[in-house]
Amino acid sequence: MGYKDEIVKSMDWLAAKNDTIFIGQSVSYSGNAIYNTLKSVPENKKIELPVIEELQMGLSTGMALEGYVPITCYPRFDFLILCCNQLVNHLDKIRFMSKGNMNPRVIIRTSIGAKKPLDGGVQHTQDHTEVFKNFMTEIDVVLLNEPEEILPVFKKAYQREDSKSTLIIEWGDYYNEK
């Protein structure tokens, strides 16, 4: 199976879990590549949000504190930057701040914007993977390079016993190339 097909399979696997919920802009309405991987996810498992990146990350953390596993979707890495306060100052630090008593598990999806056939330009195609690996203390940062890596990464993010959150980065170009 190809890169995009493996992502679709991973989303279907996550959608079958009772406690998951898919959050973000374009989870229910078309407009970006992530939407095309969620078409088979039931609508009652989705929350389409306004453009509120920071609020979205905190909302995801809050829902995770109440037992949900949000798959919170940011269509491009360039947009994820807008949620860094909630990501770095809260979700990444909450376990330490609560002496290990609060363990919200959030799965964060984002994508390095495609450059082919159209180049989205400098505000839509950046790869900040290494920056985010250095930026965070606890959140696991994983870049999906090969199709066969994809389902195991999403399964681990959902099942990991330490309950840590995972930032999973996709390559937009690989949707067509691999």
Added chain:
Amino acid sequence: MNIPSYLTKVRDINLTKEDLLLFEEEVKNSYEDSKIVAPVHLSKNNEEQLIEIFQYVHPEDWVFSSWRNHYHALLHGADKNILMKDIVDGRSMSVNFVEPKFYSSSIVGGTIPIALGVANALKIKKSDKRVWCFIGDMTFETGIFYEAYKYKTNFDLPLQFVVEDNNLSTNTPTDETWGGVKRDIPDDVIYYKYERGYPHHGTGSWVLF
């Protein structure tokens, strides 16, 4: 102070104003004895307002607070001795408990989106519990409050905001920095004014560590 009519009293508060003042006095003494090697943000002069408000907070509700959180934690039922130990251990700025459900943060506005998410989850679960989010008057003016308030209102989420107005953020006057005009106060936001009794952090005394 306005209490919205949809709220009802759900518990008695056994702590008195004197109990609260005494707790902060103990923190003050520990801080001035160099036993606490981290900033502390002490409360004073809002005891009566908070004792009134917490009669409407169910013991199983979530409470979100800020860096100035000792009163909120105590009134929500946090164990006094554990709280004091956390403060002495340097955790005053981010006191957190699972029982009672209590989260605080030392980032302006940082609690608001998380409180919104908990409220969203409670609504989906059809829970009868509520989320309380205590913020200062500078936080009340931020964009993140605007977004969260609009979302919680339009989706009828069980999130109750309480604004504690001392007109100061650190030592910056909120009204002056916003050109002398503060935002309108919605009817469903509990709002009270008070005069800060301690400095922004510390006790006002020079401490040699």
